[in-house]
Amino acid sequence: MKAYERHVRLAQRKGRIPAVSVAVHRADRPLWSFQVGSDADARFRIGSITKTFTAVLVLQCRDDGLLDLDDPIGRHLDVPAHGDITVARLLSHTGGLQREPYGDMWDTLRAPSDAELLATLDRAERVLPGGRQTHYSNLAYALLGQVVARLRGVPWAAALATRILEPMGLSATTVEPTSRAVPGYLVDAYSDHARREPVLECRALAPAAQLWSTATDMARWAGFLADPSTVDPAGAVLAASTVDEMRWPRTVAEEARWYAAFGLGLNVVPQAGDDRILHVGHGGAMPGFLAAAYGRRGGEGVPPGLGVATLGSSGTGVEVLQLAHTLLRAVVAEDPADIEPWTPGEPAPSALRSVLGRWWGEGFEYVFFWRDGRLHARDVDDPPARPPAVFAAVEDRPDVLRTESGREAGELLRLTRDGSGAVVRMHWATYRFTRGQESFDGTVASEPG
Known part of the structure; x- marks a missing residue:
């Protein structure tokens, strides 16, 4: 002091x-x-x-x-x-x-x-x-x-x-x-x-x-x-x-x-x-x-x-x-705040596990992850200090989440599943998100033009 x-x-x-x-x-x-x-x-x-x-x-x-x-x-x-x-x-x-x-x-x-x-x-x-x-x-x-x-x-x-x-x-x-x-x-x-x-x-x-x-x-x-x-x-x-x-x-x-x-x-x-x-x-x-x-x-x-x-x-x-x-x-x-130790948490709910990982939207790569009981997302190139987007469930709409804070706050995230129930496509603020990088017409980016 x-x-x-x-x-x-x-x-x-x-x-x-x-x-x-x-x-x-x-x-x-x-x-x-x-x-x-x-x-x-x-x-x-x-x-x-x-x-x-x-x-x-x-x-x-x-x-x-x-x-x-x-x-x-x-x-x-x-x-x-x-x-x-x-x-x-x-x-x-x-x-x-x-x-x-x-x-x-x-x-x-x-x-x-x-x-x-x-x-x-x-x-x-x-x-x-x-x-x-x-x-x-x-x-x-x-x-x-x-x-x-x-x-x-x-x-x-x-x-x-x-x-x-x-x-x-x-x-x-x-x-x-x-x-x-x-x-x-x-x-x-x-x-x-x-x-x-x-x-x-x-x-x-x-x-x-x-x-x-x-x-x-x-x-x-x-x-x-x-x-x-x-x-x-x-x-x-x-x-x-x-x-x-x-x-x-x-x-x-x-x-x-x-x-x-x-x-x-x-x-x-x-x-x-x-x-x-x-x-x-x-x-x-x-x-x-x-x-x-x-x-x-x-x-x-x-x-x-x-x-x-x-x-x-x-x-x-x-x-x-x-x-x-x-x-x-x-x-x-x-005298900074004490560093709290990391402790293991609960896994993501089964309905959202296929969302976790890397996705592409508008030509950029994002990572979706589960922390503190919530789904989060960030651009992979975001600086660490930038807060991620945080999502919350929408009542009576099991495959729709609302962005509560961060990027696209207020906008919806819609999930599309295949026959096995895995999420294969998402739409965030109406923009399409896919596992691979695609052009806006849906062509894989690595395909010849």
Whole structure:
């Protein structure tokens, strides 16, 4: 753990951050936390990490049948303008709404009330056409918070407490600052003076940026966003499949440089290399504070439920943002997950044994194999880190399977048998698969043309 501590101390010193608190959550080790200038129970403002909570609340509403992601916002809120923007576009910052509510909130340090935000919505601009590209918008999440409140019949903060914080055990995460709250600072660029920043009450912007928390709470939350089946195996907060949907990129941050993407309330940050490694979560900024909470997916040695949170009490100490990614990499390098031994498994069911092995489709060779009680398939030239296709039986159709994930997800695999019952041909997404390489007219490739 000394290596982790050194990363934290370097970031704190280089960033000139009065207080830093970090934590590493993983399911196979005790929680690790470390602080400089504070203690483990110190509460920091987490800014826009709040958006991940609001996004989960919205997805809970969708899973409960209260809304559809393609619904226009005007179906759920009485708005004077922009009612045609869909819920999904608000979640993914592709609705084109301006960044902040109408007015000069950052001059007055007075955020609008819920009523004021709606009353002035017709004065807020649609700065980009919907769906064209990412344009980050706090206003969008303020509207989503009001949708949650309207559909649940309670204030956003109450829905947050009962539907996320309590079932996840995030007891140190609060809407208002407590006596454990640390002050936030602006550190002078030309001296070592640290000046306290004012505390902004977000009011209508609360669903976008209001929360306070500890590094330990946020590391657990980051672990959930990356690996919900480990952190919340019963799906008490959200089904793992829905969190998977939230992580799926909807748009990239820039056209020419794909350094980050946006899902439904989550940032997705690819890591260097070819191992399909992603960091998923969110950063946050408020006057006097910067924060990051990310989990890691993909690659060798990643522990289950790995999440890191880094919180700092300086609005300019940007090192705290990169520190989360540094620590995620350090965990895998310094203390990777234990290697589970291979153990023999059950054979494939008799009806599928003749499927196993190599097949050809569209001129390319694939291998079909049985693992963990499921039929899988991959291109023989796929890199090892690329997930295979995984199939599931279709009820009442014994020779038809559905692709649940991977290549051709959602498509059918149809099996054709000979008189002995052996599978001799397959159709996957309607493309013919045969044991030998064939042209599209069914001629064996080795035959002369």
